[in-house]
Amino acid sequence: MTQQLEAARRTPLNRERVLQGAVALADDVGLESLSMRRLAEDLGVVPMAIYKHVSNKDELLDGMVASLIGEIDPPGTELGWKGAVRLRVLSARQALQRHPWARRAIESRTNKTPAVLDYMDSFAGMFLAGGFSADLTHHVMHALGGRMWGFTQELFDDPAVPTAESPAGISPEAQAAMVEQMAARYPNIVAIATAATHEEGSVVGHGCDDQFEFEFALDLLLDGFERLHEQGWSSRQAKLNRPRAGNQQGVPLPH
Amino acid sequence: MTQQLEAARRTPLNRERVLQGAVALADDVGLESLSMRRLAEDLGVVPMAIYKHVSNKDELLDGMVASLIGEIDPPGTELGWKGAVRLRVLSARQALQRHPWARRAIESRTNKTPAVLDYMDSFAGMFLAGGFSADLTHHVMHALGGRMWGFTQELFDDPAVPTAESPAGISPEAQAAMVEQMAARYPNIVAIATAATHEEGSVVGHGCDDQFEFEFALDLLLDGFERLHEQGWSSRQAKLNRPRAGNQQGVPLPH
DNA sequence: GCAGGTGGTGTACGGCGTACACCTAATAGG
């Protein structure tokens, strides 16, 4: 019995182990099933013990995000700003893919933790080092948005119906009927989904190459940044050039 | 007493009123404080009564999102695809700004409700009607991502420190000291934040024009789409042109 | 050898979503 106690005592549980455990648990069961109680159980400890190492659940999540940021590669120095940004974003993306909970965790945080600020600062540094004005860098960071963490919001994980909601296989006829119904109601979605699945000859319903989509948008933005940078874009100039477009719809009318 | 009962009976509560009440409550107190119990209280009814009109909280949220989608203008027909998309996105943005809970609600849903599919379908329709290939439309929808709902993830609501966490005003010296500390640790963030606040001569800490940031990124993307469309972009061609860039970092390595 | 701090414990509270059994008043069918 004292042996048990000693066993528990051997590694007295510290913030590091708590965070590690939380990350592992979230990896396993998802963020929504990560509870203080469950984490405590995982750590072989009573729930309140955790509170000796993090002051509450929010701080636990902040810590998890910080630990994730630690997995992202530092900015490279070899390539120009464009390559550096690109690589870093893709590294962030890999980290996020290792930890499916991370996107939601990042989005849910109010941010502002030192780890997050560090990351953003070094991120902005890549543009500034590449000769971007502070002005352009600012807007460019905004435009990148969540992409700088390596995520897009996935708005249709699988655009076509084959969600396989029914327990096992559906009869081909039923499936065909469903597709027909879909095509009638959502012709455009079906059209673009079909295009996607055909373009690679892949099995229906899995034709969407996430990595390609991600890089498509990323490069579109990076190319845009590059053009603006080359032509000496400034927000002052931009506002002078098209103030009308901005105001036409920009100001929320009183409904 | 029977009068009370009759009063309650007069409008017997239906799905519509439940949804309306939920939207109003969320507008008031925020999504995280929207609970079935609180909503019930608001509606002058016992919690379980709500379940006669929506089967659970998830469905309630789906309904709220659907009602929000109803506030977004239908696509215009006058302007080309670019103007139509632009206007629609900005209309969505206005709807989202009327309902601060909506962004998180949309992100949290697994989507797939008919209302969401309808919206996405009609959205894709704007590109297709503009002569885009289904292929390009597909990728372009992905690139737009959350922007098609009118939101960016706000990654720094106010980049500089003046978060005014202390109850009232801080002494100017203390504030200056904080800024100095910030500048030492986060030189790049401070640089771009300062650029933003100066560019309009606004008060420190509120120099960031969300609407401008949003349109900046939106137009960057739309311009990119336009260029690709004009030059007959296709994903097959794109994949042939730079397969290396995609694979170099694209495949998640085994850590 | 004892004081104080560090870290794990036990109990308890208020909130949540919601299953289930119940009741009541309106409605439809004979």
Add this chain to the structure above:
DNA sequence: CCTATTAGGTGTACGCCGTACACCACCTGC
């Protein structure tokens, strides 16, 4: 007109959650 059905509101209860608070065991330095 009376009765069976049912739509809509009620009450109770369960198991989860985060965490406040009081307590206690051990280790450390005086």
